[in-house]
Amino acid sequence: xxxxxxxxxxxxxxxxxxxxxxxxxxxxxxxxxxxxxxxxxxxxxxxxxxxxxxxxxxxxxxxxxxxxxxxxxxxxxxxxxxxxxxxxxxxxxxxxxxxxxxxxxxxxxxxxxxxxxxxxxxxxxxxxxxxxxxxxxxxxxxxxxxxxxxxxxxxxxxxxxxxxxxxxxxxxxxxxxxxxxxxxxxxxxxxxxxxxxxxxxxxxxxxxxxxxxxxxxxxxxxxxxxxxxxxxxxxxxxxxxxxxxxxxxxxxxxxxxxxxxxxxxxxxxxxxxxxxxxxxxxxxxxxxxxxxxxxxxxxxxxxxxxxxxxxxxxxxxxxxxxxxxxxxxxxxxxxxxxxxxxxxxxxxxxxxxxxxxxxxxxxxxxxxxxxxxxxxxxxxxxxxxxxx
Amino acid sequence: xxxxxxxxxxxxxxxxxxxxxxxxxxxxxxxxxxxxxxxxxxxxxxxxxxxxxxxxxxxxxxxxxxxxxxxxxxxxxxxxxxxxxxxxxxxxxxxxxxxxxxxxxxxxxxxxxxxxxxxxxxxxxxxxxxxxxxxxxxxxxxxxxxxxxxxxxxxxxxxxxxxxxxxxxxxxxxxxxxxxxxxxxxxxxxxxxxxxxxxxxxxxxxxxxxxxxxxxxxxxxxxxxxxxxxxxxxxxxxxxxxxxxxxxxxxxxxxxxxxxxxxxxxxxxxxxxxxxxxxxxxxxxxxxxxxxxxxxxxxxxxxxxxxxxxxxxxxxxxxxxxxxxxxxxxxxxxxxxxxxxxxxxxxxxxxxxxxxxxxxxxxxxxxxxxxxxxxxxxxxxxxxxxxx
Numbered sequence: 001x002x003x004x005x006x007x008x009x010x011x012x013x014x015x016x017x018x019x020x021x022x023x024x025x026x027x028x029x030x031x032x033x034x035x036x037x038x039x040x041x042x043x044x045x046x047x048x049x050x051x052x053x054x055x056x057x058x059x060x061x062x063x064x065x066x067x068x069x070x071x072x073x074x075x076x077x078x079x080x081x082x083x084x085x086x087x088x089x090x091x092x093x094x095x096x097x098x099x100x101x102x103x104x105x106x107x108x109x110x111x112x113x114x115x116x117x118x119x120x121x122x123x124x125x126x127x128x129x130x131x132x133x134x135x136x137x138x139x140x141x142x143x144x145x146x147x148x149x150x151x152x153x154x155x156x157x158x159x160x161x162x163x164x165x166x167x168x169x170x171x172x173x174x175x176x177x178x179x180x181x182x183x184x185x186x187x188x189x190x191x192x193x194x195x196x197x198x199x200x201x202x203x204x205x206x207x208x209x210x211x212x213x214x215x216x217x218x219x220x221x222x223x224x225x226x227x228x229x230x231x232x233x234x235x236x237x238x239x240x241x242x243x244x245x246x247x248x249x250x251x252x253x254x255x256x257x258x259x260x261x262x263x264x265x266x267x268x269x270x271x272x273x274x275x276x277x278x279x280x281x282x283x284x285x286x287x288x289x290x291x292x293x294x295x296x297x298x299x300x301x302x303x304x305x306x307x308x309x310x311x312x313x314x315x316x317x318x319x320x321x322x323x324x325x326x327x328x329x330x331x332x333x334x335x336x337x338x339x340x341x342x343x344x345x346x347x348x349x350x351x352x353x354x355x356x357x358x359x360x361x362x363x364x365x366x367x368x369x370x371x372x373x374x375x376x377x378x379x380x381x382x383x384x385x386x387x388x
Numbered sequence: 389x390x391x392x393x394x395x396x397x398x399x400x401x402x403x404x405x406x407x408x409x410x411x412x413x414x415x416x417x418x419x420x421x422x423x424x425x426x427x428x429x430x431x432x433x434x435x436x437x438x439x440x441x442x443x444x445x446x447x448x449x450x451x452x453x454x455x456x457x458x459x460x461x462x463x464x465x466x467x468x469x470x471x472x473x474x475x476x477x478x479x480x481x482x483x484x485x486x487x488x489x490x491x492x493x494x495x496x497x498x499x500x501x502x503x504x505x506x507x508x509x510x511x512x513x514x515x516x517x518x519x520x521x522x523x524x525x526x527x528x529x530x531x532x533x534x535x536x537x538x539x540x541x542x543x544x545x546x547x548x549x550x551x552x553x554x555x556x557x558x559x560x561x562x563x564x565x566x567x568x569x570x571x572x573x574x575x576x577x578x579x580x581x582x583x584x585x586x587x588x589x590x591x592x593x594x595x596x597x598x599x600x601x602x603x604x605x606x607x608x609x610x611x612x613x614x615x616x617x618x619x620x621x622x623x624x625x626x627x628x629x630x631x632x633x634x635x636x637x638x639x640x641x642x643x644x645x646x647x648x649x650x651x652x653x654x655x656x657x658x659x660x661x662x663x664x665x666x667x668x669x670x671x672x673x674x675x676x677x678x679x680x681x682x683x684x685x686x687x688x689x690x691x692x693x694x695x696x697x698x699x700x701x702x703x704x705x706x707x708x709x710x711x712x713x714x715x716x717x718x719x720x721x722x723x724x725x726x727x728x729x730x731x732x733x734x735x736x737x738x739x740x741x742x743x744x745x746x747x748x749x750x751x752x753x754x755x756x757x758x759x760x761x762x763x764x765x766x767x768x769x770x771x772x773x774x775x776x
Contacts, residue, residue: 047707048699078695078709078722113692114722174679174696215678216604217693218700290603290678291562291771298772304501305605307466308562311436312606319435321466334466334502376772377765383679384686384764 006139006157009164009189010231011035014136016145019125021118022073022111026145028125031185032067032098032132037229038191039065040198041106042205044222050077051087052109052221059091059106063194065227066104067132068185069094070146071122072170073111077220086117093126108183108223110170111148139166146170146183149382151258156250158243163190163232165243169251173260173383174217184209184224184251190240191230200241201226208248211280211370214259215379216288256371261378265354265371266296273366274318280368282316285309286357293375296355301346303333310359323362328355394527394545397552397577398619399423402524404533407513409506410461410499414533416513419573420455420486420520425617426579427453428586429494430593432610438465439475440497441609447479447494451582453615454492455520456573457482458534459510460558461499465608474505481514496571496611498558499536527554534558534571537770539646544638546631551578551620553631557639561648561771562605572597572612572639578628579618588629589614596636599668599758602647603767604676644759649766653742653759654684661754662706668756670704673697674745681763684743689734691721698747711750716743 008014011034021027041060043053052075059065069090076083087107095102136142143153147170154169171182192200201224209224226244257265268287273279286292289309295302306326313319326334329349331342338346349355355374396402399422409415429448431441440463447453457478464471475495483490524530531541535558542557559570580588589612597612614632645653656675661667674680677697683690694714701707714722717737719730726734737743743762 044699045702046696046699047701047704048695048709048712075692078692080723112690113695217677217679217696218702220696220699289605290767291605294768294771297768300771300773302500304463304466307436307501308434308605308608311432311434311608313435314433314606316435321436324436335468375768377768379678380682380685380763380765380768383682383688385688 006155006166007137008139009166009187011189011229012187013132013134014142015129015134016136016141017125019121021071027072029070029142029145030067030094030134031142031187032134033227033229034132035229036064036066036104037227038194038197039063039225039227040194040201041223041225042202044219046218046220048078048220050075050109050220051084052076052107053223055087055091056106056108056223059103062103063198064104065106066100067094067098068106068108068225068227070183071109072146072148074109074115074117075111075113075221076109076117077113079114079116082116086119089119090122094129097126097129097131099131106225108221110183110221113220139168143168143170149173149260154251154254154258156247158246160190160240160243161235163188163235165247167247167251169255171255172258173215174219182219182222182255186226186247188228189232190228190235191233192228192237192240196237197226197228200237200244203241204245204248208245208252211368212252212256213284213287213370213372214256252371256373259373260382261376262373263376264296264374266373267354267356267369267371269358269367269369270361271367272360272362272364274364275366276368278316279366280370282310282313282359282361283368283370285313286359287370287372290375296350297374297376299347299351301343301350303328303346306357306359307334318363319361325360327358394543394554395525396527397554397575399577399617400575401520401522402530403517403522404524404529405513407509409459415459415461417458417530417533418455418482418522419530419575420522421615421617422520423617424452424454424492425615426451426582426585427613427615428582428589429611429613430590432607434606434608436466436608438463438497438608439472440464440495441611443475443479444494444496444611447491450491451586452492453494454488455482455486456494456496456613456615458571459497460534460536462497462503462505463499463501463609464497464505465501467502467504470504474507477507478510482517485514485517485519487519494613496609498571498609501608527556531556531558537561537648542639542642542646544635546634548578548628548631549623551576551623553635555635555639557643559643560646561603562607570607570610570643574614574635576616577618577620578616578623579621580616580625580628584625585614585616588625588632591629592633592636596633596640599756600640600644601672601675601758601760602644640759644761647761648770649764650761651764652684652762654761655742655744655757655759657746657755657757658749659755660748660750660752662752663754664756666704667754668758670698670701670747670749671756671758673701674747675758675760678763684738685762685764687735687739689731689738691716691734694745694747695722706751707749713748715746
């Protein structure tokens, strides 16, 4: 966990408020740059994407943003024409306060589906919003304002040359991002062109947020965006990409560990695959198997379920069980013939706060690592009674 | 539930025993016909299929069987060359007792993965097995012998002309069959050729067992087989297929309702799809969503999760949320604007023992219905501590 005093990069300030979207916790966040910033973003591919996503896709098209707005506790999804008009009104109100073009404000929204925003409260609040700089610069407070059922705010930071990169994320369930993820906002004072930023971000997102799964469900609101305002000057793009990768990987692991009801981080690596895509597919099959996830939860040394999850990739006809090797941590469990002592060792490995499963397919050189969590009765309790 | 006195069809008798595979419950079942029977079967497509499956694929190739053997409490999967030799020894032993060719005995096995059969006990028992007729003719007792963590045995029956069809099934978890299912054995005294039987069975399996999902996990041991010994004479094939459909649908619903930890049957129909395949894909996405399943468990009127699960079919770019209609029972929830009374009605519908969700896509005429269950803390408890 990053220290509690992490500041946003130079030029970024945050307005954090409660406007009563659902309760009395902070639910409205504007992070604004003092100058226009290069920007990139990826979004959910859901066919039920909400107006925040469809609107923000247009905003990001020119590679330029000055602010990101997050409304939490209401996703504004499946809300029809009224929902679209409401999203546009929020963006217009924030742009007016900032004195920037409406096209330079990104909106992300997260929470319950199928309810309209309380627009009277939002309009009243927007009427009081002035221009930046805003009072808050604490990344943790900003991340806290995005939370729904998250138990902890998630932030990560890195430096590259004179520049800093600070990422905020939220999300605990409905997480199997597909081209994007939950809500992640990354801010940097590095100077990059929109094209450089977009390439670096997509490269990193693929191996981090797109390799994360909490429950196989894909949000209607997934948004990952980065703003680079250039105040710290130019950076080496490769070094920047590496540092950005560190930030996003840290956020990915924090998101997985805080998955709804999660008690453990589950990391699955598949190597020796025909190609990276096959490795990712098989790794996801293991990571998403409820039987693997419950065994990990109970530290039950039932490694056969990993064999099952590999086996269910039925289209991968080049997978031959004679060549497959399965390991938990450093311990090989298949092929092999675990005795009582071996099963006890395996149970101990599975009782740790972080469980690593590695499967070698023995086909080629493809490999991928994915991040998730165990499946607990806590997940069921949280989700059996969410809206009521 | 069928009455407890359901008898196997004419000519079929059962040997039921405990041979101490894991504990003292019945774990060894042989159902034999007095004469050779036409037969058909479908199996898991798992890349980790066990020797029972690979062996039985060979046995069924000539469309003829005289007996089906089930060993429960040990799947004999991921057990290497020794596991294969053990499966062959079981088949040889039963064929010797029956006085039939080894190729006429089908073996199915279910239980924990990665452990060898206790062959000394099995060999000793096989040495005592004589020829049929066997003492048992009660279908419920035979179904009970196949159970692992099933809470109830599952049987169904139908008549067609002078013939009877009796089906037995087991399975509670690791159920998203792919070309086959858990273990299902169907016996009939109808007279059909192997080709007629195979066509009828595959047609029925597609809309029943292959439309069932408990937890998205596909067993390494899925086997569905049917034996038709012809003792009741010829039947109308279409009428037979309909009656077989009734038996398999009943078993499918019983399997879904007894899913691990299940408290409710969940039935999802998608219509208005481009084609049947799209309807099945979208219906499975809803049925398998842990967020939909937990909401159904808690009778939480959070219908937006169904919209989410439709939306995550991202490849189906012809799905337009403007044309989608979502219903729970007879109540339309989207589009619409449920008031408090509407939400209460929805919560009541979701509190029933059987919850029907219907989604109309408004694209074409394709439709499909799938069967599953809610996701409860009971599922987690059962599976967090299975082997230990």
